Amino acid sequence: MNDSEKISILSKLISFKSVNGHEKAIAEYLQELLNKYGIESEIVPVSDDRADLVAEIGSGTPVLAVSGHMDVVDVELANWKTDPFTMTEIDGKLYGRGSTDMKSGLAALVIALIELKQSNTPINGTIRLLATAGEEVGQAGAELLQKKGYMENVDTLLIGEPSGYRAVYANKGELDITIKSKGKAAHSSMPALGNNAVQHLINVLNKIQASIKGYMDIKNDVLGGTVFNIDVINGGTQPNAIPGSAEAVLNIRTIPEFDNKKIIDLIQSEIDQYNNSTNGNISMEIGMEIIAIIGNVNSKIIDLIKTIAQPYMSKIKYTPEQIKVAEKQSELTGMPFSTTEIKTMGVSGGTDASKFLIDQPNNANYVVFGPGENNAHQDNEYVTKEMYFDFIEIYKKIFVEFFK
Structure with missing residues (x-):
């Protein structure tokens, strides 16, 4: 040829x-x-x-x-x-x-x-x-x-x-996880009549990130440490409306010492704790999952x-x-x-x-x-x-x- x-x-x-x-x-x-x-x-x-x-x-x-x-x-x-x-x-x-x-x-x-x-x-x-x-x-x-x-x-x-x-x-390995927040829409002048999905999403993302940060010192001799990113975030439609829904997509690169299951369990635990202690309604969906x-x-x-x-x-x-x-x-x-x-x-x-x-x-x-x-x-x-x-x-x- x-x-x-x-x-x-x-x-x-x-x-x-x-x-x-x-x-x-x-x-x-x-x-x-x-x-x-x-x-x-x-x-x-x-x-x-x-x-x-x-x-x-x-x-x-x-x-x-x-x-x-x-x-x-x-x-x-x-x-x-x-x-x-x-x-x-x-x-x-x-x-x-x-x-x-x-x-x-x-x-x-x-x-x-x-x-x-x-x-x-x-x-x-x-x-x-x-x-x-x-x-x-x-x-x-x-x-x-x-x-x-x-x-x-x-x-x-x-x-x-x-x-x-x-x-x-x-x-x-790799995890793509979508975090979803369900709230209630309302006029921004009367926020008490709604439930701000964006604010709940921000709150829980901060908790997840802080929790995972505690494991960042764990290293694999060949692959190094865990990589955590918030790559997509969506929520709200206009400044004078309390958002009724929001979501974010996490991309996490994983190592055997802090593997996919441990990370999924950790994130689910943070979500459960947040839902139980606030009026938030947070859920997650797992997209790509490879080892x-x-x-x-x-x-x-x-x-x-x-x-x-x-x-x-x-x-x-x-x-x-x-x-x-x-x-x-x-x-x-x-x-x-x-x-x-x-x-x-x-x-x-x-x-x-x-x-x-x-x-x-x-x-x-x-x-x-x-x-x-x-x-x-x-x-x-x-x-x-x-x-x-x-x-x-x-x-x-x-x-x-x-x-x-």
């Missing part, structure tokens, strides 16, 4: 407006592409216009599962310099929604399989592609594939999420990544400004940065591994390694063309060496 064909595949993937849905069309495109090169695949319906895709090359064991998701987050068109769903190359950078997270990784995985098939490279085992729907919200696609048994005989899982030249083997995963840092796949990817990393010429920015990001996020060494690490962001590895959250052979810059979910998202091409070659070499 020549370079223009590889660019065309990524461009086509970016053109699909798979914003939190509509992955079925991508699955059908990938099935048609794989079939063109003699690779059989299966489309697994998820819901409505959502579907997963599973494909394999080779046969027998061991089984290396490689995965990428097909959905992307939403865009704010006014903030983009280019059409986010038309891949645009500028100065060696490929712009478009999903170029980093994670259609370049998915394309690179698919192309690597195609080129290994084209060259009749012997695979002494099975490479299983798991292209998923719904990773960004809920991970429904990965959950379905796990329940259907596609992970049962998997020895190693590689997810092509954007890591750059870093090997991620652990990720925090923390800590893989095997000494796995064969990580050793191969360190060896095979190092020469490609060495080609990168960082400017002093790029190094300064990366070092600042490292300081803020705790993620190590190096211009000379492929670092292993844990991250706060979740991946489909939380569903794929739900039965083995500790010490699985698991790694996140894929093309992409530090601009996932951002406006004017891009991946460099050089990194995209390099990861195709890296994947092919890793896949071949894995089965030796």
Whole structure:
């Protein structure tokens, strides 16, 4: 496959407006592409216009599962310099929604399989592609594939999420919790006739935040501490009306030592205490709930990544400004940065591994390694063309060496 064909595949993937849905069309495109090169695949319906895709090359064991998701987050068109769903190359950078997270990784995985098939490279085992729907919200696609048994005989899982030249083997869990406050509307000049849902919401959020803050000193050696954010808040309609309803959405990144259940129980306890001691009516709903995963840092796949990817990393010429920015990001996020060494690490962001590895959250052979810059979910998202091409070659070499 020549370079223009590889660019065309990524461009086509970016053109699909798979914003939190509509992955079925991508699955059908990938099935048609794989079939063109003699690779059989299966489309697994998820819901409505959502579907997963599973494909394999080779046969027998061991089984290396490689995965990428097909959905992307939403865009704010006014903030983009280019059409986010038309891949645009500028100065060696490929712009478009999903170029980093994670259609370049998915394309690179698919192309690597195609080129290994084209060259009749012997695979002494099975490479299983798991292209998923719904990773960004809920991970429904990965959950379905796990329940259907596609992970049962998997020895190693590689997810092509954007890591750059870093090997991620652990990720925090995640909770999205909606806190709802029900009150009674009234005229602002007569607040006693109403029950201010916004005020109750603020009160209980302060109690929840203070309670969770008491556990922030608990750390995991790989993942660090809990991350707590209030990301959405809604309530009230106008200044002269006491609000009758309000809600907020919490996003919490969790660690095994202060896990999802402990946090849910703590929040419920605060809500119960508040409702019992005031005239508030607070409830909560749990949205996304995924667990923390800590893989095997000494796995064969990580050793191969360190060896095979190092020469490609060495080609990168960082400017002093790029190094300064990366070092600042490292300081803020705790993620190590190096211009000379492929670092292993844990991250706060979740991946489909939380569903794929739900039965083995500790010490699985698991790694996140894929093309992409530090601009996932951002406006004017891009991946460099050089990194995209390099990861195709890296994947092919890793896949071949894995089965030796």
